[in-house]
Amino acid sequence: MHRFFVPPKTLGQEQIDLPEEVVHHLGKVLRIGVGQIVLLLDGLGEVCLCRIEQLDKRRGLASVLERWNEPETAWPIDLLQALPKGDKLDLVLQKGTELGITTFTPLVSGRSIPRLDEQREAKRRQRWERIIQEAARQCRRPRLPQLSPVQELEKALGGCSAELKVMLWEGDCPPLSEVLGTTRPESAAILVGPEGGFSCQEADTARQSGFTPVSLGPRILRTETAGLAVASILQYIFGDLGIAPGRSKPGPQP
C-alpha cells in the first residue's frame, strides 16, 4: 500500500488536507484516484489508514478509517559523521535511514573540507530532510530519524549522551568486538572522521569525552562506508536487523 509522510498536525484531523507534494505524487506520478486506500504517517509513530475522498490538481482530501501508533524497532544509534565532500552525506542519510540509525549528527572537524554558511546549510538541510523522508517511506520505517544541526566536533561530542560511544580510528586500537560487552547498552554513538581523518588532538578530545577508539581492520574505508558498516553490525547484534518481523529479539538483552 502506498504511504506518505504528512506534517504531524495534519494527521490529527478526521478529514486530512493533503500537502501539495502528496497531491502531485498521487495524481501525477501514481495516477491514483478517489476511493483508493493509502497510509498517512506523521513520522513520529502515528499511522492512519485513509481513503482518498477528493483529488484534483489543486487539492486532495482523505478521510481516516483507522489510526494506530507504531513503535520504533531500531536500536538507538546516533551517527556523528564528519561532513564529507560533495553530496556524499546524501548517501549516508539514505542508507543510514534504511539501516536503522535514529539520529544523524553532521559535524565539522579540522580536516573537513565543506564549510557551510547559514544559507547553504539551511538549503542543504531541506534536501537532507527530504532524503531521509523518502528513504523512510521506501523502507517502510514509520518513525523518521532525527537530523541534528551541523555542529563543531567539540560541541557534538559534549552533547552526546549515548551509553556506548565509539570513535572509528584507523590507528592502533582494539577491534569493535573487544569493546562490545555481552549486555545490550541503552544506545550507541558512532563517531566517523572526514576524508582526511581526525587529527591526534581531535582523537584525544574524543577519548576525553568518553569515546573509545575502535579499528575496523586493515582496510581504510571511505568515510561514507565506515559508519554504515558499524551501524549495520550494531543494529544486527542489539537491534532490529537480526529479527524476523513480528518476533521478539533473540540474543543480548538489556
Ligand code: SAM
Ligand atoms: N586519512 C586517513 C588515512 O588515509 O589513513 C583515512 C580516513 S578514512 C577515509 C575516514 C574515516 O573513516 C576515518 O577518520 C575513520 O573514522 C573511518 N575509518 C576508515 N577506515 C577505518 C578503519 N579501518 N578503522 C577505523 N576507522 C576507519
